[in-house]
Amino acid sequence: MIRRRRFLTLSAGASAALWAHGCGDTPFTPAPPDASPTPLPGGPSAPPVFVPKVNEPINIHPVRRLGSDPRQGGNDLVIVPELVALQMRAVYEMGFDGIRLTAPLGNRGDVMAAVAYTRAARALGIDAVVVLATFAGLTPAQALWSDTMRPQFLALFNRLFARPPEPAAPGAGGLGPRGVGRIAFQVLNEPSLFFGIPPDVYVQEFLVPTFVELKTLNSQIIVVSAAEVGSSSGPLRIRAMLEAGLEGACDRVAYHIYVPEALERLPPHVRQTVWVTESGTSSTSGHLAWVRDMHPRIKARLEDATRVFYYVLYDSDPGRFRLIDIEPAGGSYRAVVESTELHAYYMQRVRDRAAGRPLIPFDTLIPDITRYFATPDDVAAYDAFELP
Amino acid sequence: VILPSLGFLLAQALVPQYPVGGPEPPDFLAAGDPFKLVDLRYHMSDTGRATHELLARFKIRDSAYLGASFEGERGRLTLQTQRLHVELGETNGVYDLLATWRAPRFIASVDVERLRERQGRKGWYLSPWVGVRVAESLELQASGTMDSRYEAGDAFRSATVGFDWHRGASAGAFGEYTHARAETLAGFENTVRSGSLAVVAQIGPTELSGDGRVDDVDGRFPRREAQAALGARVSLTSRLVAFGAARQHFERDLTAHEYSGGVTWFGRRFRLPRARTSAQHAAALARRATRMGYNEWPVFDDDELRSQRERLSLSRERAALVEDMAALYREQVEARELPLFGAAYVDAADSLSGAKSQTLRVLVGVPWPITWPWRATEASVPFLRLDLARERVVPAGEFAAVSYSLGATLSLNREMDLVARWSRREPTPLDLIRRVGVRHTAEVTFVYAFGR
Numbered sequence: 081m082i083r084r085r086r087f088l089t090l091s092a093g094a095s096a097a098l099w100a101h102g103c104g105d106t107p108f109t110p111a112p113p114d115a116s117p118t119p120l121p122g123g124p125s126a127p128p129v130f131v132p133k134v135n136e137p138i139n140i141h142p143v144r145r146l147g148s149d150p151r152q153g154g155n156d157l158v159i160v161p162e163l164v165a166l167q168m169r170a171v172y173e174m175g176f177d178g179i180r181l182t183a184p185l186g187n188r189g190d191v192m193a194a195v196a197y198t199r200a201a202r203a204l205g206i207d208a209v210v211v212l213a214t215f216a217g218l219t220p221a222q223a224l225w226s227d228t229m230r231p232q233f234l235a236l237f238n239r240l241f242a243r244p245p246e247p248a249a250p251g252a253g254g255l256g257p258r259g260v261g262r263i264a265f266q267v268l269n270e271p272s273l274f275f276g277i278p279p280d281v282y283v284q285e286f287l288v289p290t291f292v293e294l295k296t297l298n299s300q301i302i303v304v305s306a307a308e309v310g311s312s313s314g315p316l317r318i319r320a321m322l323e324a325g326l327e328g329a330c331d332r333v334a335y336h337i338y339v340p341e342a343l344e345r346l347p348p349h350v351r352q353t354v355w356v357t358e359s360g361t362s363s364t365s366g367h368l369a370w371v372r373d374m375h376p377r378i379k380a381r382l383e384d385a386t387r388v389f390y391y392v393l394y395d396s397d398p399g400r401f402r403l404i405d406i407e408p409a410g411g412s413y414r415a416v417v418e419s420t421e422l423h424a425y426y427m428q429r430v431r432d433r434a435a436g437r438p439l440i441p442f443d444t445l446i447p448d449i450t451r452y453f454a455t456p457d458d459v460a461a462y463d464a465f466e467l468p
Numbered sequence: 469v470i471l472p473s474l475g476f477l478l479a480q481a482l483v484p485q486y487p488v489g490g491p492e493p494p495d496f497l498a499a500g501d502p503f504k505l506v507d508l509r510y511h512m513s514d515t516g517r518a519t520h521e522l523l524a525r526f527k528i529r530d531s532a533y534l535g536a537s538f539e540g541e542r543g544r545l546t547l548q549t550q551r552l553h554v555e556l557g558e559t560n561g562v563y564d565l566l567a568t569w570r571a572p573r574f575i576a577s578v579d580v581e582r583l584r585e586r587q588g589r590k591g592w593y594l595s596p597w598v599g600v601r602v603a604e605s606l607e608l609q610a611s612g613t614m615d616s617r618y619e620a621g622d623a624f625r626s627a628t629v630g631f632d633w634h635r636g637a638s639a640g641a642f643g644e645y646t647h648a649r650a651e652t653l654a655g656f657e658n659t660v661r662s663g664s665l666a667v668v669a670q671i672g673p674t675e676l677s678g679d680g681r682v683d684d685v686d687g688r689f690p691r692r693e694a695q696a697a698l699g700a701r702v703s704l705t706s707r708l709v710a711f712g713a714a715r716q717h718f719e720r721d722l723t724a725h726e727y728s729g730g731v732t733w734f735g736r737r738f739r740l741p742r743a744r745t746s747a748q749h750a751a752a753l754a755r756r757a758t759r760m761g762y763n764e765w766p767v768f769d770d771d772e773l774r775s776q777r778e779r780l781s782l783s784r785e786r787a788a789l790v791e792d793m794a795a796l797y798r799e800q801v802e803a804r805e806l807p808l809f810g811a812a813y814v815d816a817a818d819s820l821s822g823a824k825s826q827t828l829r830v831l832v833g834v835p836w837p838i839t840w841p842w843r844a845t846e847a848s849v850p851f852l853r854l855d856l857a858r859e860r861v862v863p864a865g866e867f868a869a870v871s872y873s874l875g876a877t878l879s880l881n882r883e884m885d886l887v888a889r890w891s892r893r894e895p896t897p898l899d900l901i902r903r904v905g906v907r908h909t910a911e912v913t914f915v916y917a918f919g920r
Binding site: 221273323324325347 | 654655689691719720723820821822823863865867896897901902
């Protein structure tokens with residue numbers, strides 16, 4: 081979506097997270113969950129556990145600062161730790177089982193921010209889908225197309241994102257090594273819209289060679305195909321991708337769904353697991369109904385769909401897709417819930433699952449978010465990569 | 469005495485004069501001795517690296533036309549007699565063959581091509597075609613395609629039946645139904661049943677054309693696709709023609725379109741091809757040739773008429789047809805087009821690729837003898853034509869690629885053209901991804917076509 085491009089240019093600086101509810105017209109009335117999760121055994125006297133990952137994954141923007149800093153260019157390394165912690169706290173406390181974020185090759189600062197988010201998420205047992213794409217320009221596509229650059233690019237991202245971090249604590253509950261979250265690479269995003277790549281060309285010239293390269297490099301990486309736009313023209317392109325060999329060139333087929341017509345026109349069954357990597361509606365008042373009603377409809381119609389990623393935790397457009405806003409608060413920052421009903425819905429599901437059992441606070445698990453930041457060696461590895 | 473002199477002067481004033489050579493009709497029956505050059509074409513295109521194409525065709529005595537062409541790594545030999553047409557091609561050691569036999573009541577052809585390996589099997593593509601003339605104005609057609617790389621049961625890939633019908637020069641229709649099996653890149657097969665119909669009709673000063681096609685695709689992702697197109701050309705005045713066309717592709721909703729329209733102003737009287745006297749005579753010539761057993765279909769454009777003349781000039785009854793051919797040729801010369809100004813606009817979009825484009829084309833013509841456009845006379849002939857085009861393509865998001873082209877065609881006479889063309893094409897995002905930048909292309913073409 082175009083507005084996601086604007087987002088990064090507007091993104092801004094930050095500090096610690098405090099939950100607050102927005103003052104919109106919508107009253108704070110928690111909606112009943114559609115299917116209450118099975119409660120955890122134990123009770124209030126049992127030892128504290130991780131927040132149960134009871135909600136489906138969410139898209140996040142790897143925000144690293146709010147507002148521009150005249151001392152720094154666009155390729156700087158300013159990453160405000162409090163902002164990373166604020167978003168990761170929200171992801172953890174709201175019980176999401178995965179995040180999806182873009183690591184835009186060509187923008188060093190944003191790639192390094194994505195590293196911090198990804199490592200922190202995985203340490204909490206949360207899966208991470210890293211999108212090999214960009215919000216502006218063609219750099220990732222150029223690197224993926226080139227037979228000489230592709231291996232270097234993927235090796236760099238394997239180093240930055242795919243190495244499993246230490247779990248934040250035992251019992252993180254992820255499906256990766258030692259309970260950390262798994263890693264997935266999504267090969268470009270909406271290639272027709274953002275890069276002008278026709279569906280068959282995408283499969284044959286980008287996805288197939290990338291899939292082969294990644295499987296050789298690190299079989300732990302889940303390779304997710306690019307989704308196409310979530311409007312009515314997306315399914316046509318998805319079908320063209322499928323007819324060009326999409327299913328044999330990835331581990332997960334991805335769709336985006338922003339309108340019911342797109343759902344109706346997508347093939348109900350394919351020979352691969354499906355992840356809907358973006359789904360949402362552009363009005364805050366419709367968020368809860370979309371997640372509570374539409375997400376089950378998506379899974380009912382698409383029999384191979386196992387995950388639906390909500391779009392989005394935070395972006396710079398008020399009153400549209402985002403769940404929260406981020407506001408300056410003194411010398412710090414706080415999260416302000418904007419989509420109050422959906423937030424309450426997610427939190428209620430967490431509470432239902434926890435069934436009174438004490439939950440380990442985020443700050444206990446991650447007292448210092450900077451331990452997940454890219455190291456000087458990571459930065460050096462990035463700098464050694466010759467951009468196209 | 470005075471009246472015949474005036475008549476002579478008037479006739480002389482209307483005789484077309486070209487910069488090179490005279491207006492005499494060619495001798496269509498002249499035999500090669502033993503060879504006579506009838507086609508010579510050279511084309512050079514340079515976009516960073518030059519490619520050359522050379523074609524030459526000769527008439528061999530009065531029995532056949534033999535041609536050879538070379539374009540890059542492809543070579544081709546052609547042989548044409550009245551009944552037989554053979555093309556043998558070779559590209560990097562891979563051969564293909566097209567052979568056509570024209571019998572009094574039917575035409576049969578076969579296209580054979582060596583195919584690259586598929587799942588470890590090399591093979592051949594074979595496509596037979598037959599058209600049976602069941603009536604003077606109706607031909608029934610059948611064809612099929614085979615691919616020997618598939619197992620025996622799957623080797624037959626498509627079958628088509630169709631018809632071609634005409635009503636003199638005023639109307640024509642073509643339709644066909646195809647049942648085909650098409651393999652996708654992913655390796656699964658679709659069964660495609662297609663029906664199409666195309667019609668063209670001259671109604672007063674208007675030429676209407678339309679075509680439609682429905683594809684019923686059965687397979688993993690069944691769907692029904694439809695295409696429809698409608699076009700019209702209207703003579704607004706004796707020298708001004710307006711044209712417009714719309715082509716649309718549907719699958720549930722509209723998924724692609726191309727809309728175009730424009731005007732052309734001519735330096736001399738212009739009539740649409742099917743409304744010309746020559747069209748009536750072309751239909752009559754084809755009818756007469758068919759009655760003699762030569763199985764010719766009425767054709768109306770200069771290149772098709774030339775090919776037909778070549779075939780008939782090799783026929784046993786050519787002496788009986790030569791006057792009709794010469795008369796028709798003179799009418800073609802008389803009806804020559806002299807466009808002096810034209811403008812056209814095309815708007816296209818395709819939701820599959822997401823691309824949109826707008827194209828503006830302008831042409832400017834200079835007549836011979838050189839004069840101001842508004843002073844061209846009925847004796848003027850085309851001499852210089854400039855074609856300019858600007859195309860803006862938006863293939864994705866906010867990217868836009870603009871292309872310009874400029875072409876100049878110098879007509880030395882009716883048979884000889886010298887063409888120079890230059891274009892500048894900005895890269896699309898996909899070009900940039902593939903490390904392709906702005907492309908400048910220069911082209912030069914020389915064409916000699918005897919008896920055009």
